[in-house]
Amino acid sequence: MFVAFLRDRAALFFTLALPLMFLVLFGFLFKGATSPHVKVAQVGQVAVLDSVRGDERAGLDQVLTITQVPDEATALQKVRKGDFDALVEQGPNGQVVVRYSAADQVRAGGVQAVLQSVIQSANQQATGQPPKYTLAASQVEDQSLKPIQYLTPGLLGWAVATGAIFSASLSLVSWRKKRLLRRLRLAPVSVGSIVGSRVLVTCVVALMQTAIFLLVATTPVFGLKLTGNWWLVVPLVLCATLAFMSIGLVTGAIAKTEEAANGINQVIILPMSFLSGAFFPLDNSPQWLQQFSHVFPLRYLVLAAQSVLTRGGGLLDCLPAMGGLLAFAAVLTALAWRLFRWEDA
Template sequence: MSAFRSLSRVMIVTFLRDKSALFFVIIFPLMFLLLFGTLFKSASTPHAKIAQVGAVAVLDSVQGQGRDDLAKVLTISRESDEAEALRKVRKGDLDGLIEQDGSGTVLLRFSAADQVRAGSVQAIVNSLVQQANQAATGRPPAFTLKAVQVEDQSIKLIQYLTPGLLGWAIATGAVFSTALTLVTWRRKRILRRLRLAPVSVGSIVASRVGVSVLTALTQTAIFVAVACTPAFGLKLTGNWWLAIPLVICGTISFMSIGLLVGAVSKTEEAANGMAQIIVLPMSFLSGAFFSVDDAPSWLHAISEVMPLRHLVTSMQSVLTRGGGLGDALPTMGGLLLFAAVVTGIAWRFFDWDEA
């Protein structure tokens, strides 16, 4: 315990004195949260803009409260020049153009450049047409839909951004700190001195893991505290505390990747480059920055084998979607199993001395 405490204290002091490490591990990921959280803090459901050319009964017949509700999702501007309206649709200034001929056919023209906007416009107009048809028959609807959101009532993008960016920050910090520390210690012969000193390998490993876990938990506390401020408005679910064991297991998992990188790299530059090659693609393919649910099946299959994908998904579940132990335990077990396998591989390449 004495060796463990001494080594841990030295590692913490070294980390705090290294301004570049402190910036990239703590401040840099937080800057992403502040940037994306500020840019998208008012983002909600897509609001479409369409032009109406001439009389369109399905739009003109909507009055009163229905018109107010329609205005929340659709901005309608009247255009007299059809050619000019089409030019605005092609340019992207408008999401669609709607008009009606003498036979009652409603024609919607839209641009496929933005699939989300195009889908929203089609769905809204189709709903209006169906309502108009129902009203024309004079018969009450046979079925009604009551939609209830199962997650937290907030629809702010911060609910998605915080767990994803936090997972990315944990992965980046664990991989880079472990890999660069190992290479630096080997190059400066610190590993050789530790091996010859009356210090067990277990104490060395435990102190390194302990410092990395403490750093990750500090990252988590800062992220959640900032995201929960009124400026961003993150709303936590009742089982948010499950993020703590997830962070610990995730840190250990990504440390194993850093150990493998540090074991096969001979210089800090090589370790940094190899870590970048691993972490950056994994961050984008694992849903840390944006959802990959609609990605091609082959890309989705690759994402499923990445530990960051499962960490981010479970963090989203327990932090903002009301998930519980059933969502966290399988992920924690998988992360620890992944760590054991990768650590075993890294051990075969590990060398106490510089080659």
């Protein structure tokens, strides 16, 4: 078995290269990420922010992006949808009012930490006097909202992607290696029936994963609160399953052994999961890396699932993602068809 492993160049490459690739990946991912960068919507004038000038302003801009929004209702809606990390406006008696989304506790904590630092700096300049500014923070959602609102869509997307890619890839390699594909080709069964059966089984498994995730997350232990259009996650998951199956068909067409297929799949799934926001947001990563993440289909599944499950999104929020996932599936399925072999050469 060891000799066979050494002779399998694909399995050898991905097994030995994978740790090095992740070292490089995380080295770039967290390079220069020394402080959180948050995006806030400012409504009207906020004295403590407007008074920052010079070098202090330049330092503030490195960790805080401030966008003027004309009215509070629009700003609150954008915070709920995740376009901004928080809303900031001037309150009475020097109070700085912050409204944040609890769907992402990491970003919510970053917003409060940055603004608290600005307020402390302004108060220190008035030595010997009562604090000029205070911070009043609250979340835009109901107080029962918990971090599970952010974790569930990301982990669900990762689970769907992993199941679809591995099921398509390993099945294809195993069937070819055991000459089952040759027997199916000679049997009175159409290719469409074979492919349709595999797709149907994978879609059913993906829906089972979705049901299990939502059932567990909505228990009182975790407290997931679903929004009104949460059911849109069902067609979204089906479209995503087809997209990820197409990746598995390509890797299954290339790999000659299960070990090689497993290595190729891992080197695709793990970086895609980290670079798609399935586990944590990418706001602190370099700009070029954030742009690069747009090529991964998992990113669109995670963002659309977050919108419809926990942020009150509707059909228009997930329809572009579903269209993109189906287009991705069509392109990679065509590529897999060109690479497909009934038997090993």
